[in-house]
Amino acid sequence: xxxxxxxxxxxxxQITAQAQAKTNFIILLADDLGYGDLGTYGHPTIQTPNLxxxxxxxxxxxxxxxxxxxxxxxxxxxxxGRLPIRSGVTQVLIPSSTGGLPKEEIxxxxxxxxxxxxxxxxxxxxxxxxxxxxxxxxxxDYYFGIxxxxxxxxxxxxxxxxxxxxxxxxxxRNSTTTNMEREPDQRLLTKQYTEEAIKFIKSAGKEKPxxxxxxYTMPHVPLYASEEFVGKSRRGLYGxxxxxxxxxxxxxxxxxxxxxxxxxxxxxxxxxxxxxLNKKLYGGSAGPFFEGKVxxxxxxxxxxxxxxxxxxxxxxxxxxxFGTTMDLxxxxxxxxxxxxxxxxxxxxxxxxxxxxxxxxxxxxxxxxYFGTEMWAIRKGPWKVHFKTTRPASVSVWGQWKVEEHSPPxxxxxxxxxxxxxxxxxxxxxxxxxxxxxxxxxxxxIVPGKIQR
Numbered sequence: 169x170x171x172x173x174x175x176x177x178x179x180x181x182q183i184t185a186q187a188q189a190k191t192n193f194i195i196l197l198a199d200d201l202g203y204g205d206l207g208t209y210g211h212p213t214i215q216t217p218n219l220x221x222x223x224x225x226x227x228x229x230x231x232x233x234x235x236x237x238x239x240x241x242x243x244x245x246x247x248x249g250r251l252p253i254r255s256g257v258t259q260v261l262i263p264s265s266t267g268g269l270p271k272e273e274i275x276x277x278x279x280x281x282x283x284x285x286x287x288x289x290x291x292x293x294x295x296x297x298x299x300x301x302x303x304x305x306x307x308x309d310y311y312f313g314i315x316x317x318x319x320x321x322x323x324x325x326x327x328x329x330x331x332x333x334x335x336x337x338x339x340x341r342n343s344t345t346t347n348m349e350r351e352p353d354q355r356l357l358t359k360q361y362t363e364e365a366i367k368f369i370k371s372a373g374k375e376k377p378x379x380x381x382x383x384y385t386m387p388h389v390p391l392y393a394s395e396e397f398v399g400k401s402r403r404g405l406y407g408x409x410x411x412x413x414x415x416x417x418x419x420x421x422x423x424x425x426x427x428x429x430x431x432x433x434x435x436x437x438x439x440x441x442x443x444x445l446n447k448k449l450y451g452g453s454a455g456p457f458f459e460g461k462v463x464x465x466x467x468x469x470x471x472x473x474x475x476x477x478x479x480x481x482x483x484x485x486x487x488x489x490f491g492t493t494m495d496l497x498x499x500x501x502x503x504x505x506x507x508x509x510x511x512x513x514x515x516x517x518x519x520x521x522x523x524x525x526x527x528x529x530x531x532x533x534x535x536x537y538f539g540t541e542m543w544a545i546r547k548g549p550w551k552v553h554f555k556t557t558r559p560a561s562v563s564v565w566g567q568w569k570v571e572e573h574s575p576p577x578x579x580x581x582x583x584x585x586x587x588x589x590x591x592x593x594x595x596x597x598x599x600x601x602x603x604x605x606x607x608x609x610x611x612x613i614v615p616g617k618i619q620r
Contacts, residue, residue, distance in 0.1 A: 190284070190377035191477075192433040193500050194420065197246070197381070198413055199239065199292060199317075199388040201472065202443030204455025205410055209472050211453065213402040214410050218418035219437060219474065226435075226476030227485045227523060233492045233534055234441050235515075237461055237468030239294050239317060241537070242440045242493065243383070247275045247295070247306070249497025249508075249516035251535060256616030258540050261296060263320055263334035267619025268296015269306060276497050277307030279506045280379045286372035289313065290364045291357075291383035296619075299343050308381075312341050312364045314352070318385045318392075323351045354392040357385045358409070362416040366423045373427045379500070382420075383440075384413055389447045406450055434477040434503070438493060442468045446559065458587045462568070463557055464536040464543045465587055481523050488582075489522040489529035499523070513614075535609055540618065545606045549582040550595075552602040575599055 203209060207216040208223040235245020240260045241252035247269075252258050255273050269275075277287040288310040289303040296302070297315035304311055314337050319325055321337045338345045339352040365382050372378040386392065386409035393400075393408040397415070401407025417437060424430040443452030445460040445467075454460050454467030461468055473491065475481055494516035501508055502518045521527040536544035543555040554576050557568040578592040578599050592599050 190432075190505075191503050192373065192378050192380075192429060193280070193504075194380045194433060194435045195246075195382065195496065196413075196417060196420070196435065196437045197243075197291075197383040198410075198437075198439045199384055199386060200441065200444045200452060200461055201387055201410065201413075201439035202452035202454045202460065203457060203467070203470050203472055204453035205387075205443065206414075206472055208474070209455060211403075214407045215401065216411065216414040218414045218421065222417065222421070222435070222437060222476050223474045223484075223486075225478070225483045226474055226481050227487055227526075229473040229475075229491055230486060230488050231490045231532065232438065232471060232473035233469045233490075234439070234471055235492060235494050236537055237441045237463055239292075239388075239440055243294055244269060244273075245515075246440075246493040246496060247277070247381075248273050249276070249494050249501075249514045250512070251494070251515050251537065251613075253537055253540060253542075253613060253615050254513060254515075256618045257295070258537065258618065259620065261294060261316060261619070262330065263297065263316065264330075265296070265620055266298075268298065268301025270616060270619070271300070271305065273306075274509050274512070275307045276500055277303075277379055277381075279307075279501050279509075280504055281307050281309070283504050283506050284376060285504070286368075286376040286378040287381075288365075288368045288372070288378070289381045289383070290368070291361050291381075292317065292385050292388075293383070297338070302340070302343055304342055310342065310368065313361065313383065314339055314357075314385060317388055318354055318357075319388065319390055321351060324390055354385065354390070355394050355398075357392065358412045358416055359394050361385075362419050365416075365420055369420070369423045369427060369429075373429045377504075382416075384416070386410075386413060387452060389444060389450050391450055404449055406452060410452075431478045434475065434480075434500075436473065436475050436496060438473040439471040440493075442471065456585045459558060464538050464553065465556065465558075466551075466581055466585060469534070469536060470585075475523055477523070482526055485526055487522060487526070487529075489519075489527070490532035490534075491519050491522065491529070492516065492534060495519045535606075540615065542606060542610060542613075545602055545609070546581065547602055547605060549580050550598055550602060551579050551581045551587070552592075552599060552606070553577040553579075554603075554606065576603065578602075 397412040442460040457467035459465035459467040498516035
C-alpha cells in the first residue's frame with residue numbers, strides 16, 4: 169500500500185511537471201472596445217489599473233489589428249488564423265441565421281487539444297448558434313456563455329422586426345440552454361464569466377496545460393454592469409462596464425498566482441473590433457483613429473492589445489510592431505510545439521520574435537474586407553482605400569453610404585494615423601503598386617461557401 173502511494177505521488181508529480189513545462193494561453197476579448205478606451209491607451213476618465221499594470225508588466229501594441237470590423241468574422245479570423253473570406257463567414261450571424269463556422273475549419277483549440285491541452289470558451293461565441301456550430305464541436309472541452317450578441321432578442325430590441333421571433337438570449341453550458349423562458353440577467357454576465365474562468369484555471373491548471381478563451385459580452389450595447397460597478401466610472405455606464413472588465417482581469421491574474429502558474433501563462437487582452445460610435449455615450453473611443461466598428465478605416469480595425477508572460481516577455485515595452493488577431497493562432501501553435509495545417513492558407517504570422525526578443529517584426533500587410541469585398545490594403549506604412557463608407561456605425565444596420573474611389577485614396581497611417589491627408593495625387597506610383605498587390609490577392613483568394 170505504501171509503495172502504491174509513493175508511485176501515485178510520483179505519477180502525480182510527473183503530470184504536474186509536464187503541465188508546467190507547457191505554456192498556458194489565455195485570450196481575453198472585449199466586445200466593441202475602442203483603441204482609446206483604456207487608461208494605458210490614454211483614456212482620461214476610465215480607470216483600468218489592472219490592465220494598466222498588465223501593460224507595465226508586459227508588452228503593449230500600438231499597431232495591432234483585427235481580421236474584420238464586425239463580431240462574427242473577426243472571431244473567425246482569431247480562432248482559425250485565416251481571413252474570414254476563406255471560411256465564408258463574412259457577416260454577422262443572427263438568431264435566424266442557419267450557418268456558422270464550417271466543420272472543415274481547424275481551430276486553435278483543436279490543434280492545442282492534440283498537444284494535450286485542456287480547452288475552454290467562456291462568454292460570447294457568435295460563430296453559429298446551432299449545436300453543430302457551438303464550441304464543443306470546434307475543439308473546446310467546455311463552453312459557458314451566449315451564442316451571439318446581447319442585443320439580438322425581443323427584450324433587448326423591442327419593436328425590431330428582425331428579432332421579433334427570436335428566443336430570449338440563450339445562456340448555454342456546453343450544449344444545454346440554462347434559461348429556457350427568460351433573458352439572462354446581463355448585469356451579472358461579466359462576474360459569471362470571471363467565476364467560470366477561475367474555476368477552469370483551478371481545475372485544468374492542476375494536470376494539463378490549457379487554452380482559455382474568455383470573450384466578454386461588454387461593452388457591446390446594451391450595456392450592463394453589476395451593482396458594485398454601476399455609477400462607479402466618471403465615463404458613465406460605458407466606463408462602468410470597462411472598469412468591471414478591468415476588475416475581471418485582476419481576478420484572473422490573482423487566480424494564476426494562487427495556482428502557481430502565473431509565470432507559465434501567456435495572457436493576451438484585446439478587442440474584437442473598434443467602437444460602436446453611433447451609440448454616442450454608450451459607445452467607445454477609437455483614440456486617434458478615424459471611424460469605428462463596421463468600417464475599413466483604421467478605427468474599425470485598430471484595437472488595443474496587451475501581452476503578458478512573466479520572465480519571457482520583457483516588462484514595460486510599447487511596440488510599434490505590426491500584429492493581428494490572426495497571429496495569435498500561429499504564435500500559440502508554435503510556442504506549444506504544434507504544427508500549422510499544411511492543407512490550407514494560414515494568414516497569421518508568428519509574433520514570437522516581437523514578443524520574446526522585442527524585434528521589429530515583419531512589414532505590415534493586411535487586407536481590409538467589408539463583407540465579401542476587399543476594400544482596402546495596407547503594406548508597410550501605406551494604406552489604400554478602393555471603397556469606403558461613412559458614417560459606418562449607423563442606427564439601422566446595413567444602411568451604409570458606400571463611396572467608390574477612382575483614383576483610390578492613399579494614406580501613410582504611421583505619419584497620419586487619423587487618415588486625414590490623402591496622398592494619392594503625389595504618390596501615384598505607390599497607388600499603382602498597392603493596387604497590383606490588391607488585384608493579385610483578389611485573383612488568388614479562394615472564398616469559402618458563404619455562411620448566412
